[in-house]
Amino acid sequence: MTDIMKRAEGQLAALVKTALCDAMEAGALPQAELLDFKVEIPADRKNGDYSTNIAMVHARQFRTAPIKIANTILERMDLSGSYFSHAEAAGAGFLNFTLSPSYYADTLLSVEEAGEKYGCSDLFKGKRALVEFVSANPTGPMHIGNARGGALGDSLAEVLSRAGYETEREFYINDGGNQIEKFGLSLDIRYRQHFGDPVEMPEDSYHGQDIIDHAAAFAEIHGDKYLHVSEAERRQALIAYALPLNIAGLERDLKKYKITYDTWFKESTLHESGKAAKMVELLTEKGWTYELDGAVWFKAEQFGCEKDFVLRRSNGFYTYIVPDIAYHYNKLCERGFDLAVDVLGADHHGYVPRLKAALTALGVDAEKLQVVLMQMVNLVRNGETVKLSKRSGKAITLVTLLDEVPIDAARFFFNMREANTHCDFDLDLAVEQSSQNPVYYCQYAHARICSIFRKMEESGTPFTGCTKEQALLLTAAEEKELIRYLSTLPTEVESAAKALDPSRMTRYAMELSSLFHKFYNACRCNVEDADLRAARLFLCRCTRTALANVLGMLKVDAPENM
């Protein structure tokens, strides 16, 4: 697969470097060491399609004014055979370049050749990545934060795949530890209440309707027989009944949200197999633990943490981080992923360095663990923050959100902002079918293109292909801008993957749509000139390909009609 943009940038760097070296050899510039320089796209297009700061960077080296160095380079540069048709020195000493017509034509040909693979890259080929996301507490329904995490994690996994990673999605089921105890206790009390026992729910138990329903359904099946067994046995039976139902519910709801996982990993397996305990043993063997007040502590300060922390409580139970250490040890060492990404709420940020410290102590390369922290979601309706659902009075769940907002809109909106920024989710805007809604803006661009092809079919002049000669006819500013942006997609995917930031793809979709709409208003496809018509339809076709690919990464539909 050919990345035309990278090829052009490579040519540019080589051109200026060669010219600079020639100048030094010829004595036009003094001998000096070559420094790193930048090749970039100027913010203001009046300054060309590309610019480089090579002359400015070397000003000190050569004890020469940047603009003079730039002109010396310019004199010795031969653009023939490259993707550049013109170069000039400008400003303080920038060298500005103009792309040649064949750059645009070749870009379209490369889009056509790659088809639905356009935008993919083999940057991380041969590497395996695991993205763990949502991992909602299985003791209750998913909330709005899980909705953001779901959209983010799933799209991120897709971005990583397209950047070459062999990617898997995983849900970590927290079916061990305190919250399960609390779950059992809550079910237990609801069960007893069901039979008239006046026992009350403690403050910190789960008060949701779902717990009452589970207890009632359990009572329906088993009657009051569990009133007569030990509390521990009763709780265990209740958990064994309700937990699988909850997990199945999570799976079902996430599927509605277009998310399916490769694996559902149970925390309990880490306890049962002794792997959690093994972590503490290993750390102790390596001398990274000590006992104090009956608890086992990890020497986290030695690994850059603020404080040491407890691994095993004085009551003999492990703290929550121990199974987490075992879990990540499993990801990186036992299953051998090259990259493990955790998508977590920002309230977990203090925990990340501690987990990494423990992994480092175990001899694991903690750099392979990357954590994407996302800030809280602020739901907005009628310009005001919504905290609770009107119907239930409880926090709004993923399911109730999806009752109200189209899935595509939800997934798109949650990926509009970088993970680490607070996110306002405007319920009114998300359902609005108007120009204000960015989801429709992108989908409309796609539908418009499809409509053009339908019209051409109807009028008896369907698109039958485009040669490079025909593609060279695309010289309008709107055409060139659109093609130029198409050429950046492979690099954009790579940078989204490197930054673990799928929101770049959302922004790409919006910008691409915008450039298409501009082109559409400026240039008619249905023109008399058959060559120009072929070229413009080809541009439409390539735009549709790229837009569909990007929307596909977000799992947003690309409709043919709107």
Add this chain to the structure above:
RNA sequence: GCCCACGUAGCUCAGCAGGAUAGAGCACGAGCCUCCUAAGCCCGGGGUCGCACGUUCGAAUCGUGUCGUGGGUGCCA
């Protein structure tokens, strides 16, 4: 107290391996369909890039300090 993130237009946010006159959407005001979808395009006003120092040819971008917001700082997860 200490640690982390964030602070850019009225609102929501891009830009931040330092570069040329700081951008977009929304909102507000004015235009564009006898012609491929007006869910579109186009023009306009709007800014002390929180504040102050520092690094440099050059800082929204890097560093230090400071103020503001949110989060963390449990033998909770």
